[in-house]
Amino acid sequence: MGIQSITNVCANLQNAARARLGLTSLPNNKYNLALALALHRAGFLSSVTRAGPHPPPQDQLLSFEPEPVTSANVATRRLWVGLKYWDNKPVLKSLKAISKPSRPLRASVADLNKVARGFESAHLKGLNLGECMFVSTDRGVLEVREALERKVGGIVLCRVS
Amino acid sequence: MSSARPAARSIVSWRLASASVAPPSSSRLAASAPSTCHHFHSSTQLAVRRRPRFRNIPAEEMGLVTNQKIDKWAAKKFPKYTPEEMEELSKNYSPEQIAALEAGEASIDPRDLTIQGRLRTDSYRMPYIDDFADIQPIIDKRPRRQPPPDPMARFMNLDEFTEDLVAWSQSLCKGEKTGKLKRLEAFVPQEFKKVPEGEWPAGVRADAVSKYTTYIEDEAFKAKLSTQDGSNDGPSDADVLEYILERSSMTDNNLKSNSSMAPALPNKVPGVAGLYKNAVDPEDRGNDEEGIYQDLKKRTGMTLDQILKITVKTVVTRYVTNQTRLGKIQTCNIIALAGNRDGWLGIGVASSVEFQIAKRKAELLAIQNMQPIRRYEDRTIYGNVEAKISGTVVRLNARPPGFGLRVSHRIFEMCRAAGIKDLAATIPRSRNPMNTVKAVFEALRNQPDPEEIAIGRGKKLVDVRKVYYGGQVY
Numbered sequence: 001m002g003i004q005s006i007t008n009v010c011a012n013l014q015n016a017a018r019a020r021l022g023l024t025s026l027p028n029n030k031y032n033l034a035l036a037l038a039l040h041r042a043g044f045l046s047s048v049t050r051a052g053p054h055p056p057p058q059d060q061l062l063s064f065e066p067e068p069v070t071s072a073n074v075a076t077r078r079l080w081v082g083l084k085y086w087d088n089k090p091v092l093k094s095l096k097a098i099s100k101p102s103r104p105l106r107a108s109v110a111d112l113n114k115v116a117r118g119f120e121s122a123h124l125k126g127l128n129l130g131e132c133m134f135v136s137t138d139r140g141v142l143e144v145r146e147a148l149e150r151k152v153g154g155i156v157l158c159r160v161s
Numbered sequence: 162m163s164s165a166r167p168a169a170r171s172i173v174s175w176r177l178a179s180a181s182v183a184p185p186s187s188s189r190l191a192a193s194a195p196s197t198c199h200h201f202h203s204s205t206q207l208a209v210r211r212r213p214r215f216r217n218i219p220a221e222e223m224g225l226v227t228n229q230k231i232d233k234w235a236a237k238k239f240p241k242y243t244p245e246e247m248e249e250l251s252k253n254y255s256p257e258q259i260a261a262l263e264a265g266e267a268s269i270d271p272r273d274l275t276i277q278g279r280l281r282t283d284s285y286r287m288p289y290i291d292d293f294a295d296i297q298p299i300i301d302k303r304p305r306r307q308p309p310p311d312p313m314a315r316f317m318n319l320d321e322f323t324e325d326l327v328a329w330s331q332s333l334c335k336g337e338k339t340g341k342l343k344r345l346e347a348f349v350p351q352e353f354k355k356v357p358e359g360e361w362p363a364g365v366r367a368d369a370v371s372k373y374t375t376y377i378e379d380e381a382f383k384a385k386l387s388t389q390d391g392s393n394d395g396p397s398d399a400d401v402l403e404y405i406l407e408r409s410s411m412t413d414n415n416l417k418s419n420s421s422m423a424p425a426l427p428n429k430v431p432g433v434a435g436l437y438k439n440a441v442d443p444e445d446r447g448n449d450e451e452g453i454y455q456d457l458k459k460r461t462g463m464t465l466d467q468i469l470k471i472t473v474k475t476v477v478t479r480y481v482t483n484q485t486r487l488g489k490i491q492t493c494n495i496i497a498l499a500g501n502r503d504g505w506l507g508i509g510v511a512s513s514v515e516f517q518i519a520k521r522k523a524e525l526l527a528i529q530n531m532q533p534i535r536r537y538e539d540r541t542i543y544g545n546v547e548a549k550i551s552g553t554v555v556r557l558n559a560r561p562p563g564f565g566l567r568v569s570h571r572i573f574e575m576c577r578a579a580g581i582k583d584l585a586a587t588i589p590r591s592r593n594p595m596n597t598v599k600a601v602f603e604a605l606r607n608q609p610d611p612e613e614i615a616i617g618r619g620k621k622l623v624d625v626r627k628v629y630y631g632g633q634v635y
Contacts, residue, residue, distance in 0.1 A: 043617070043620045084617060129614075130622070
């Protein structure tokens, strides 16, 4: 269910942003958490919080102390992510999954290098102005520029703009 | 041709005779002069003009038109009024009328009447005998009894209108009731008439008030009766209607017109003057005599020089024909571009039955719709943009310096007007001209803004072209 959950997250987040939601929840798993944190690092999300079936209090989104995950409550945990808006437009305008379970797309450092510079490589189109791409590497889910810093390639998850 | 006519023969004979006998006498010349005229009929011409056998005697010779005769006839035909007649007249006419009669008599000389006055017998004479004292509406022109309209008259202002209204209402006031009514002092005894009202004894005062009340009621009753008689004060409905319909609203003192038509409006009607005329702005220095750009100047705040510097071009022309009962009606649709070649671009869409009108409308709209277009390094666009209008998708791609405009001709014109120098474009789907232009405009307006993206994400975005090589890339 690894990449499938990522594609679901992509669709969920794009729908939530287009619906102008302030807070939405994702299934709690390691892959989703890694992607959510990568998006947060890239500035697309305002907050990533693990909580129960109900959203955490909005004034405590950043300082919320989640209760420890136990085998008793792990099934009810959700990742609550805050969406950002600027100038009446969502910061996360589009989020498109690239890899899917039936066709994971892997990119080497050289490919990523070209793609990050805006050129087409492998089966990837070059990045446009302000566009980000997230890669699942053995160092975790990284934005393409972070992956290039670390000189790692991997499965290309999604492109965000 | 063998038989010569008598006249021709006489001419020939006269020519022969005049050649042989010199010089010819004047009587012979006079006698033969008519024969030199060309004749139009075949009867023999007379040698001399026929004279009557009996001489006529002019009237002057008979002494019929001497001054004495004329005066005598005039005195008999047009006698002066005798004293008896004057006496008779004075019974029927006032002294002023008698004076007018005498003045009229004195103004006409009977001698003139005798010599000149006669009844016309020509074919253009009047079909009736008239001294034109009465106006016959069918025959005569409508009399102009009113003086001509006042050329200086203007519409009344509020004060003049109020005065006029008051004057009108006063003219209708037939009787003044309030001034004639008795006052309370009239009902007190004689010794209190000079005393002020406050010092009257209570009994006297009450008595006077009761009498005064009765008097006022009587007067009111009388007034009511008189109104029922119809002798009412104030304007009747007819007066009000006349005031509304016929009272002059100009400062001509309610001058009546000779015509039943309303007088024509003056040249400058306040509130309307200048509205329907293109005011020529002296700042334009005669470049906009037709006033085409006056409205645009007001809308945009630009001067005419700035407007005329703008590049305007028609990029799409389409003719649409509507089949109606009255025939085919062709309409022209036009899209025009306007740009200052330095980052401003506008498109205007207009349609009209007339090509020229549609073109002008579209161009003015294009200038009015001009907006700033974001340009990267003043030569290309930011990133790759895509826009879709109906089935037309336009993809614009930023390109490096020196790439040029590798785009289709309409997009080329748009880029040139906007001052974009490096661009690539593809139109993968429908290439409808109108939608292409609209989609390109849409795409150019919706370019991503790095600053906005940076603010939205809370990140610092850096243009590496400006970082590497010390920023010396452009």
